[in-house]
Amino acid sequence: KAGVTQTPRYLIKTRGQQVxxxxxxxxxHRSVSWYQQTPGQGLQFLFEYFSETQRNxxxxxxxxxxxxxxxxxxxxxxxxxxxxxSALYLCASSLGQGPHEQYFGPGTRLTVT
Amino acid sequence: QKEVEQDPGPLSVPxxxxxxxxxxxxxxxxxxxxxxxxxxxxGPELLMYTYSSGNKEDGRFTAQVDKSSKYxxxxxxxxxxxxxxxxxxxxxxxSNYQLIWGAGTKLIIKP
Numbered sequence: 001k002a003g004v005t006q007t008p009r010y011l012i013k014t015r016g017q018q019v020x021x022x023x024x025x026x027x028x029h030r031s032v033s034w035y036q037q038t039p040g041q042g043l044q045f046l047f048e049y050f051s052e053t054q055r056n057x058x059x060x061x062x063x064x065x066x067x068x069x070x071x072x073x074x075x076x077x078x079x080x081x082x083x084x085x086s087a088l089y090l091c092a093s094s095l096g097q098g099p100h101e102q103y104f105g106p107g108t109r110l111t112v113t
Numbered sequence: 114q115k116e117v118e119q120d121p122g123p124l125s126v127p128x129x130x131x132x133x134x135x136x137x138x139x140x141x142x143x144x145x146x147x148x149x150x151x152x153x154x155x156g157p158e159l160l161m162y163t164y165s166s167g168n169k170e171d172g173r174f175t176a177q178v179d180k181s182s183k184y185x186x187x188x189x190x191x192x193x194x195x196x197x198x199x200x201x202x203x204x205x206x207x208s209n210y211q212l213i214w215g216a217g218t219k220l221i222i223k224p
Contacts (some may be wrong), residue, residue, distance in 0.1 A: 004156075033212075042216040043157075043201065056211045090156050101147065102203075102212060104156030 002027065004093050004105035012111045018079040021108045025072050025093030031055075032074040033102060034066060037088040046089075049074055050096045078110075086112045116140055119202055119215030127223050132189040136202035136215045139183065143204040143213075146178050148187045151199045151217065160200075161187065192222045 005024045013019050025032050033056075034046040045058035049068035066076040072093075078085055088109050092102035119136045126132055134148075144165055149157035161176040163169045169176045175188040185204075189196055202215040 043214045045211065045214075048211065056209075092156075101159055101162055103159065104149075106156050109154075 004091055004103055006089075006091050006105040006108050008108060009106065010109050010111075012113060013081050014113055015081055015083060017081050018077060019081060019110060020075055020077045021089055021091075021110075023074045023076075023091030023093075023105060025074070025091075026103055029093035029095055029103075030072055031094045031096030032068055032072065033092045033094070034074070034076050035090040035092065036060075037090055037107070038086075043090070046076065081112045083112050086110060114139065115216075116213050117202065117204060117215045120218055121216050123219040123221050125221040125223060126192060128192060128194060130192050130222075132192050132196070132220060132222075134187040134189075134200050134202075134218050134220065136185050136204075137183055138185075138204060138213075140206065140213075141180070141183065142206040142208070144207055145205045145210075146176070146185050147203045147212070148174075148176055149201045149203060151201060153198075157201055194222045194224050196220065197222045 007022045031050045033048040036044045047066050048056040052068045063079045068074045088107045090104050090107045092104045094102045117138045146163045148161040150160050151157040163176050163178050166178045166180045173190045177186040199217040199219045201217040203212040205212050
């Protein structure tokens with residue numbers, strides 16, 4: 001079974017721009033969670049989608065948004081990029097019912113200049 | 114105070130040693146406990162998953178949960194240089210399955 005895939009793997013953007021990241025979960029998984037990982041803050045939860053609905057949300061500003069499609073694929077968008085948004089963005093998928101054994105993709109490394 | 118505390122390390126041990134990695138937590142409602150391993154520039158991968166208290170063994174890895182002390186451990190026997198990575202603990206409870214993460218401990222196994 002194919003794992004979680006994320007595109008693109010690397011991205012360089014300029015302050016003020018916006019960016020869209022994509023995640024394809026493991027086949028059959030209906031939940032997708034997004035995380036931001038930085039050396040200083042560790043792994044921080046952004047949001048979780050289950051069956052196209054946002055089920056949980058972390059403590060991030062409204063510039064961070066996401067959505068999930070009927071095939072469970074998910075996208076997250078960051079508008080008006082700031083230097084502090086430079087991070088590894090990780091997507092994780094799970095079956096979605098019950099406790100979350102999450103399976104991570106390789107991440108998208110975003111650099112904002 | 115964070116809900117889950119984990120020493121960031123680094124923890125450096127010689128090859129072949131037994132490694133002990135730990136997390137403490139404050140929420141007594143946590144029932145599901147997981148350990149993830151993350152290599153540099155990769156996503157975390159699930160290593161061990163336990164429910165409630167007790168031990169679980171998988172090869173060289175043993176996960177231990179002590180709910181009375183709100184303390185979980187991951188033991189690695191016969192450690193190898195390939196075990197060098199960051200180890201993250203994560204946990205959740207019955208009413209909300211969202212995972213709460215530790216900061217991760219960087220482990221270095223010296224040949």
